[in-house]
Amino acid sequence: MEATTTKGRTAARDVYQDTVSDWRKTELEELCRSLGITMNNHRLLDIALTHSSFAHERRHSHMTHNERLEFLGDSV
Numbered sequence: 001m002e003a004t005t006t007k008g009r010t011a012a013r014d015v016y017q018d019t020v021s022d023w024r025k026t027e028l029e030e031l032c033r034s035l036g037i038t039m040n041n042h043r044l045l046d047i048a049l050t051h052s053s054f055a056h057e058r059r060h061s062h063m064t065h066n067e068r069l070e071f072l073g074d075s076v
Helices: 022-035 042-048 052-057 067-075
Strands: none
Touching: 022 042
């Protein structure tokens, strides 16, 4: 069940729930270790690292890409 706000929109915390596969989580943890950073939300990191062209090449998947985050960053 998906949590929503009072106006029926999905809350941001629910969009970026940590739902990456175990093998992808391992890859992301290795990357974080290499960079010397800590990331608690692997799903958010996975989205941030996924370019839209890569996601669009795999139209059959429900892959989320970084354009939404990029737009948010540009507007801040």
